[in-house]
Amino acid sequence: MEAVHFGAGNIGRGFIGSLLHQANYHTTFIDVNAEVIQALNENKQYNVILASENSEKHNVQHVSGINSVTDAASVVEAIKNAAILTTAVGPNILPVIAELIAEGLRERVKSNKQPLNIIACENMIGGSSILKEKVYEHLASDEQASCDALIGFPNAAVDRIVPNQVNDDLLEVSVEPYYEWLVEEIGIKGQTPAIEGITYVQDLTPYIERKLFTVNTGHSAVAYIGHYMGCETIADAMDEPQVQEIIKGALSESGEALIQTYHFDREEHQTYINTIMNRFMNPYISDEVTRVGRGPIRKLGPRDRLIRPASAYMEVTGKKPTYLAKTIAAALQFGNEQDAEAVELQQMIQEDGVEKVLQSVSGLAAGSTLIGAVLEEVDRIGEWRR
Ligand SMILES: NC(=O)c1ccc[n+]([C@@H]2O[C@H](COP(=O)([O-])OP(=O)(O)OC[C@H]3O[C@@H](n4cnc5c(N)ncnc54)[C@H](O)[C@@H]3O)[C@@H](O)[C@H]2O)c1
Numbered sequence: 001m002e003a004v005h006f007g008a009g010n011i012g013r014g015f016i017g018s019l020l021h022q023a024n025y026h027t028t029f030i031d032v033n034a035e036v037i038q039a040l041n042e043n044k045q046y047n048v049i050l051a052s053e054n055s056e057k058h059n060v061q062h063v064s065g066i067n068s069v070t071d072a073a074s075v076v077e078a079i080k081n082a083a084i085l086t087t088a089v090g091p092n093i094l095p096v097i098a099e100l101i102a103e104g105l106r107e108r109v110k111s112n113k114q115p116l117n118i119i120a121c122e123n124m125i126g127g128s129s130i131l132k133e134k135v136y137e138h139l140a141s142d143e144q145a146s147c148d149a150l151i152g153f154p155n156a157a158v159d160r161i162v163p164n165q166v167n168d169d170l171l172e173v174s175v176e177p178y179y180e181w182l183v184e185e186i187g188i189k190g191q192t193p194a195i196e197g198i199t200y201v202q203d204l205t206p207y208i209e210r211k212l213f214t215v216n217t218g219h220s221a222v223a224y225i226g227h228y229m230g231c232e233t234i235a236d237a238m239d240e241p242q243v244q245e246i247i248k249g250a251l252s253e254s255g256e257a258l259i260q261t262y263h264f265d266r267e268e269h270q271t272y273i274n275t276i277m278n279r280f281m282n283p284y285i286s287d288e289v290t291r292v293g294r295g296p297i298r299k300l301g302p303r304d305r306l307i308r309p310a311s312a313y314m315e316v317t318g319k320k321p322t323y324l325a326k327t328i329a330a331a332l333q334f335g336n337e338q339d340a341e342a343v344e345l346q347q348m349i350q351e352d353g354v355e356k357v358l359q360s361v362s363g364l365a366a367g368s369t370l371i372g373a374v375l376e377e378v379d380r381i382g383e384w385r386r
Pocket residue numbers: 006007008009010011012030031032033068088089090091093096097121122123158159160161162163
């Protein structure tokens with residue numbers, strides 16, 4: 001069975017590639033990183049190490065790579081023959097890969113009448129649906145109709161912490177033992193792919209929101225407050241009492257919104273939060289706050305991990321959020337010369353001020369309660385300096 005996976009990075013190799021191998025797929029990774037593609041083709045295998053006391057090693061075999069910059073024709077060929085297509089490239093890259101996927105589908109549906117499911121494994125709500133929209137922009141209406149019959153775009157949520165890392169072996173990747181991969185069954189065309197580790201759910205919305213607004217909301221609180229305080233890693237930041245206070249507060253606020261919206265059991269949700277906080281303190285992982293805080297413009301977006309739970313908290317309780325507002329205030333301070341979005345955000349703030357940025361980037365109304373709450377925390381932010 002052939003799998004095509006776009007993005008041979010941390011989550012691609014460390015999570016999706018590993019489960020695809022265990023499910024007996026040969027995986028063709030598509031990437032723009034020539035070095036990684038060359039290594040995949042030369043080594044034809046790599047190791048995934050579980051970041052825990054025993055450093056358990058999983059050898060991932062039956063892998064190869066195609067450089068989509070230099071060999072688009074081979075990508076089209078691979079898509080023609082694939083039994084599943086997955087992505088882990090980052091939300092901003094989905095529109096970039098859409099045209100090539102469209103070319104592959106255009107050729108595929110001419111001769112291959114087998115269904116194909118395309119699963120975007122990105123930290124975003126409705127990732128596969130958005131990818132479908134972008135792919136369809138490149139297809140004529142008759143081609144879209146053929147795809148409607150054969151190509152599924154089920155939405156998904158993926159959870160496994162895979163830090164940036166430099167290993168002697170370029171392909172080796174160290175990952176936390178925990179993982180969760182949820183796929184919405186309703187979007188599947190044909191049989192559900194039999195991949196151990198995927199949990200199929202009827203309605204993904206509660207689960208993707210629970211993941212994004214707990215794991216990623218908490219992660220970004222630690223990253224942004226930690227970065228502001230001068231911490232380099234998530235584990236270092238978790239040692240700071242103020243970070244502990246803010247993450248607990250932020251997750252209690254986002255938790256209230258989730259519990260009231262989706263009727264999650266209060267105790268079970270607290271256990272979920274506690275597990276996540278322990279994951280952030282895993283001593284076998286070194287995860288930089290700059291990775292977790294990357295792309296602050298995306299993370300400050302209206303439907304993402306900061307603004308959406310803050311607005312939802314206000315909707316369900318009628319109160320203004322304190323700890324999510326502190327986290328948003330810290331996100332607005334996230335300066336990092338290596339991060340194009342961080343540089344752009346700081347420029348926007350310098351030119352237009354925080355209030356305007358919260359309107360343009362986060363979609364908040366001028367004079368809204370949430371803008372007021374964030375502005376109060378921006379004024380107070382100096383209190384957290386170590
Ligand atoms: N790392 C994690 O802990 C984690 C966990 C869950 C979900 N995610 C999500 O997975 C996605 C990928 O994250 P990551 O941490 O693996 O990032 P990463 O940077 O390690 O990997 C992304 C890969 O995509 C490749 N890429 C970039 N442009 C491309 C293009 N045009 N065509 C093909 N490949 C291209 C990059 O070269 C890189 O290898 C993101 O949406 C992220 O939110 C990450």
